Amino acid sequence: FEGWIRRIMINECISFLRQQKPQLLIDDNRYFEDKTEHQEQEAFEISDLQQLVDNLPNDFKLVFNLFAIEGLSHKDISNTLKISEQASRLRLFKARTQLKEEYSRLKNATNGK
Secondary structure, eight states, X not given: OHHHHHHHHHHHHHHHHHHSOOOOOOOGGGGGOOHHHXXXXXXXXXXXXXXXXXXXXXXXXXXXXXXXXXXXXXXXXXXXXXXXXXXXXXXXXXXXXXXXXXXXXXXXXXXXX
8 A cells, every 4th residue: 555655656756856947956954854754744645645545536446446556457447347448547547637636735735834
């Protein structure tokens, strides 16, 4: 479960970095940061992501969990749920899109505090 959350977070970070202009930042304080604070923040983000997945519509959540967590192919999902492979792909796409939008909204709300 933590693996796919970590993957989402990594993908979000990569997307963010790709959108940014190249910058050279030097921060000598980064070596002295409190690791416990980062662990608490990471735990907070994981619980938020779990909540975001739980808030997905059932059709999207089911396909997302079968694909991302269980590792089933779209063919296996279509056989299991009695839907077409295209419907499985579409539901996964919509689930990912909704997760990205809600995660971005949550990050912006948290950063705005």
